[in-house]
Amino acid sequence: MKKSIMSFAIIGMVFLNIQGYAQESVKTIESQAKNIAVVYTFDKENDKRFDEFAKQDLKEIGFFLNDPHHRVNDAYAQMSGSTALDNIGFSSILDEKTLRPLLNKDPRLGGFSPFNLLNYRKKSDMKTVVAHLTPEAILDILEISDVTIREPFIKSFEPLDNLISQKLGGKKSYIPFQKLPQDTMMNFEIPIGEVDDIDEYLEKFQEKFQTAFQKEGFVIAGFYNIKESFNSEEDVMPAFTAFWSYAICHIPFSMHEFDGENGVPIAAIFAPCSMYLYVEKDNKKIVLGMPTLITWSTTLGISDTKKLEKIHELDIKIPEIIRSLGGVDVPNGNPLKR
Numbered sequence: 001m002k003k004s005i006m007s008f009a010i011i012g013m014v015f016l017n018i019q020g021y022a023q024e025s026v027k028t029i030e031s032q033a034k035n036i037a038v039v040y041t042f043d044k045e046n047d048k049r050f051d052e053f054a055k056q057d058l059k060e061i062g063f064f065l066n067d068p069h070h071r072v073n074d075a076y077a078q079m080s081g082s083t084a085l086d087n088i089g090f091s092s093i094l095d096e097k098t099l100r101p102l103l104n105k106d107p108r109l110g111g112f113s114p115f116n117l118l119n120y121r122k123k124s125d126m127k128t129v130v131a132h133l134t135p136e137a138i139l140d141i142l143e144i145s146d147v148t149i150r151e152p153f154i155k156s157f158e159p160l161d162n163l164i165s166q167k168l169g170g171k172k173s174y175i176p177f178q179k180l181p182q183d184t185m186m187n188f189e190i191p192i193g194e195v196d197d198i199d200e201y202l203e204k205f206q207e208k209f210q211t212a213f214q215k216e217g218f219v220i221a222g223f224y225n226i227k228e229s230f231n232s233e234e235d236v237m238p239a240f241t242a243f244w245s246y247a248i249c250h251i252p253f254s255m256h257e258f259d260g261e262n263g264v265p266i267a268a269i270f271a272p273c274s275m276y277l278y279v280e281k282d283n284k285k286i287v288l289g290m291p292t293l294i295t296w297s298t299t300l301g302i303s304d305t306k307k308l309e310k311i312h313e314l315d316i317k318i319p320e321i322i323r324s325l326g327g328v329d330v331p332n333g334n335p336l337k338r
Helices: 048-055 058-062 072-080 097-102 105-110 134-144 147-155 158-168 198-215 251-258 265-270 293-301 307-325
Strands: 010-014 026-028 033-043 065-071 085-095 115-122 128-133 170-178 187-193 219-225 241-250 273-280 285-291
Touching: 010 241, 033 097, 033 134, 033 158, 033 265, 048 058, 048 065, 048 085, 048 115, 048 128, 065 219, 065 251, 065 293, 072 085, 085 097, 085 219, 097 105, 097 147, 097 219, 105 134, 105 198, 105 241, 105 285, 115 265, 128 134, 134 293, 170 307, 187 307, 198 219, 198 241, 198 273, 198 307, 251 265, 251 307, 265 293, 293 307
Parallel strands: none
Antiparallel strands: 010 026, 033 128, 033 170, 065 085, 085 115, 115 128, 187 285, 219 241, 241 273, 273 285
């Protein structure tokens, strides 16, 4: 729980009255992390070099690029007829060598695995921005307090930032952490029951899972089989039958948040949403988890009521979809110790 990470104090109540509904007051707490994101700013366009960096250079330090999405702003322009962004791209990356063993200790790390190495440029100033969440922020959002997880996970980001500075450059800065909502995570369990062939069951479940989200306007923007990595033949997760990470995106939502009037493109450090799903061997349940979207707005201090309304809608819609698949809400905490 959050109180096990540090001595948290309830510091405020944010009351949101948003276009026709009264959202319950959002309790906020302090975070151990000082910064939510590290930012590199460039005075000129470097999109081609950035794409090469994400695809090739990151391999030097063991980070792998998964399902990149370049020039998402073109989709925004096609949908709305205009865009305030000259570019925005999502590059989902992860350090498997560090991550996969740690997932044996706390699977919630899958909530940001992969995480986004964001690049964008607004037409208003034409400055290129490259940014990512800090590891401390990720751990606090996930409520992971175990120092044997925190220390190696935080250390694994050092080569990433060193390589960005070395290969790309840019002016380095940080975005201060605002607050955390009290509910940073949504967590579910889906009972499996008796099945003759678990692999066949999970294959059919994946089809139902993807269809359920697509029917509600979501896009499966990426998929990563963390247990059966294509980067390593070694099974370092023997206790799991399956461990997947889905990148879930809702294009109209992301356009509304990142682009247009009062657009907040830096919020795309959280995009696409990473939802982890796993099954332990000899355990008859699927475990799912992902960060809440109110975490986006609270940690970054987003106050635009129209944007908060959309965030509220998806924080309702996503759990509804999972419940329709048989999901049962469970409290946050290390699910291996539940």
